[in-house]
Amino acid sequence: MSTIAVIGSGIGGLGAAWSLSRDHQVTVYEADDRLGGHANTIEVEDPRGPIAVDTGFIVYNEANYPNLVQLFSHLGVATEPSDMAFSVSLSSGAFEYQARASGLLAQPSNLVRPGYVRMIADIMRFAREAPSSRPGGDVTTREFLDGGGYSEAFRRDFLLPVLACIWSSSLEAMLESPASSMIGFLDNHGLLDVLRRPRWRTVTGGSREYVRWLSAPIRDAARVATPVVAVMRDDDGARVIDARGGVDRFDHVVMATHADTSLRILGDDASERERRILSTFRYER
Numbered sequence: 001m002s003t004i005a006v007i008g009s010g011i012g013g014l015g016a017a018w019s020l021s022r023d024h025q026v027t028v029y030e031a032d033d034r035l036g037g038h039a040n041t042i043e044v045e046d047p048r049g050p051i052a053v054d055t056g057f058i059v060y061n062e063a064n065y066p067n068l069v070q071l072f073s074h075l076g077v078a079t080e081p082s083d084m085a086f087s088v089s090l091s092s093g094a095f096e097y098q099a100r101a102s103g104l105l106a107q108p109s110n111l112v113r114p115g116y117v118r119m120i121a122d123i124m125r126f127a128r129e130a131p132s133s134r135p136g137g138d139v140t141t142r143e144f145l146d147g148g149g150y151s152e153a154f155r156r157d158f159l160l161p162v163l164a165c166i167w168s169s170s171l172e173a174m175l176e177s178p179a180s181s182m183i184g185f186l187d188n189h190g191l192l193d194v195l196r197r198p199r200w201r202t203v204t205g206g207s208r209e210y211v212r213w214l215s216a217p218i219r220d221a222a223r224v225a226t227p228v229v230a231v232m233r234d235d236d237g238a239r240v241i242d243a244r245g246g247v248d249r250f251d252h253v254v255m256a257t258h259a260d261t262s263l264r265i266l267g268d269d270a271s272e273r274e275r276r277i278l279s280t281f282r283y284e285r
Contacts (some may be wrong), residue, residue: 001025002251005240007228007265008130010037011057012165013256014214015071020254021217028218029242029248035215041206053205059200065190075213078204088161099197107284115153122154127192135181144179162191188269231255231265258283
């Protein structure tokens, strides 16, 4: 049996810890005061009783998350269909629509707006043409839209709002993101076709439920509110140094943190290859 440290308790870290804990002694380090990372559920008071609201991970679909589906099935995590639709409201409600057949006509005055009619046409063209015309990695979303002759209305009133629902970044950062990645993500998740979206599901009771199931085997060995400041490797394994002053030795370490965090923790101990790979990731705050 090996001793293994898992740094980070998001779905990646918890999944690794849960799997490894069956045959090894696992310790989980988490900088936050709770486990789960992006999976976070809060309770909102309502006259009918408290409502569980997810603030990070909210929904998934079976076509694009096969491993998650199998994990939920194995753990016995209950899920249910999610009634979800994409809607846009701009200028204090002066311009609104919903991305369903009936919702596109919810505000009849939109039909006399040339920009709106052009936006609908561009949505259909984008869904039809974008997957087969994905550019190289250096072409930005802005350049792709300009080169494709897509209207400002399509960009401002449809594409950027869609991306804003998915990516927590500025409008400028979204426009400067690689067009190939943007198109691939939308296509893989069935978001290009505005009228035929995939069936989304959500965890009954909130994402905290699957966090509870995943963390059950390692909860007693989880160190929350314990940021790791350094990992130092040697011939016998690695030493994990945390912000509380703790120094522990492990046979193996799983870095389940963002690339920039992993690189900072490795510090001078990072190899040239690790520096090259981990430094290529960029983040928006």
